[in-house]
Amino acid sequence: MLLNFDRLGAWKWILLGITGLTTAFLILPIIFIAALSFGSSQWLIFPPPSWTLKWYAAFFADPRWLEAAWTSLRIAAIVTVLSVLIGLVASFGLVRGRFIGKEALRALFLTPMILPVVVLAVALYAFFLRVGLNGTFTGFVIAHLVVALPFSILSITNALEGFDKSIEDAAVLCGASPLEAKLRITLPSISHGLFSAAVFSFLTSWDEVVLAIFMASPTLQTLPVKIWATLRQDLTPAIAAASTLLIIVTIALMLLTALVRKGLKS
């Protein structure tokens, strides 16, 4: 009765009403920001008095915005590669290995996910100040790698646990070297896990704010840090333009994920 949509009676409309309102609540602010980025009003009046591309022109004309975006992209790309590689190797150890303290190690690898980021940010900031990594590109990559790695390990161990190792053993029996069997049989079979590891690692680094605020220096900052610093001064529509570009990246990644999932299934 309560779990049958057609037999809910009047409750059906209440549930649908709440769901509709919640969906609108979740989507409208995103549409709103995208719309405002094309609005001419400096004061973000809505609906805008007229439409313009000047905030995008300002974004692309300002080397600081572009540089921040470029820095973000480079950091996220390197973090993605390292996180998938280290995560892949560690996952093989966690899934295939038989050593004491394996479960404890697995739990340890996931702790950066549950620890409040601000604690890690402050701790790493103190450490980086001492060793001279603060405000450096390497520092950013390390900080983001620490928070991205758990997602990578989680995705890849899941995929690896679902893979039947006897297929790899069969390849070895048929004359493949163990490495060849891993590269040509196992890796393609867990590619969905590797792909989600890459997407999550990229997004974790690309969107990361808190660590970046502490790591940033006047000469090196990521896009979220630039948005944060601008936000603290005023709510200029330039942020709406930058935000809309970020939303487009997000949607592109979502579509890519959906496409890859579909491709892997067929």
Place this chain on the structure above:
Amino acid sequence: MTLLTEPDNRTAAPRARSVRSRNFALTVPALVLLVVFFILPVVSLLLRSVMEPEPGLDNYRALLGSTTYLKIFLNTFSVSALVTIVTLAIGFPVAWALAIMPSRWASIVFAVLLLSMWTNLLTRTYAWMVLLQRTGVINKTLMGLGLISEPLPLVNNLVGVTIGMTYIMLPFIILPLYGVIRKIDPAILQAAALCGATRRQALTRILIPLAAPGMVSGALMVFVMSLGYFVTPALLGGTANMMLAELIAQFVQSLVNWGMGGAAALVLLIVTLTLYAVQLRLFGTARMEGR
């Protein structure tokens, strides 16, 4: 023949052992990264809370003995509790509807949930700063409708933080709760109907108790994540309702007081890990993400 196979048999055993140790070796890069750049920095930050400015528990005495800081602790807990209650109240009916509505509609709602979750945190917070400001759309609309004559103060206060945090946390409660409700056998509710239960009875005596583990687990997750949140409270909240994460950042960045910063971090860490342990104890698994 025997001469040839024997050495092979002998090397087989040590080889198996070396494979095991090699498998452990595979986890070493990740382990080194986490020990050097995660465990050691966090431990040394916590040590500074009892070492600086001089050895002892003075920092904790100052932190727990002052009404200013106690107010911040209290505020952190009450904002997190409020956000948890609101997300649960909205999230339960939405998860319920998602579990039973036609899949075409459900997939639209899922797409929106994912888009909202994946959109940059600052973008979402910025959207609410613009929407809620004095001259923002919400105040303009309410004044246009004649419901209010003066703009309502919606940002830099509890209202702003609650709206912004609820917005961010909703997917984290809807998605797991959807999974739990989806697993409930509809036949149980049919049986209740056949036995004469009214809709209200079926809801309060069957559906809610069966969904309760998912509700508690989702609520714990949202509560823990809210406790350590930094960005949204810093931008949408006011100075009067500062939260713990902001206090930690302020100790370190503005006051350069590492001792107090470490002490406040330890308090947040203990609360978070305790609640996480409760979650693990009750439900076996936990997946969280804090920003």
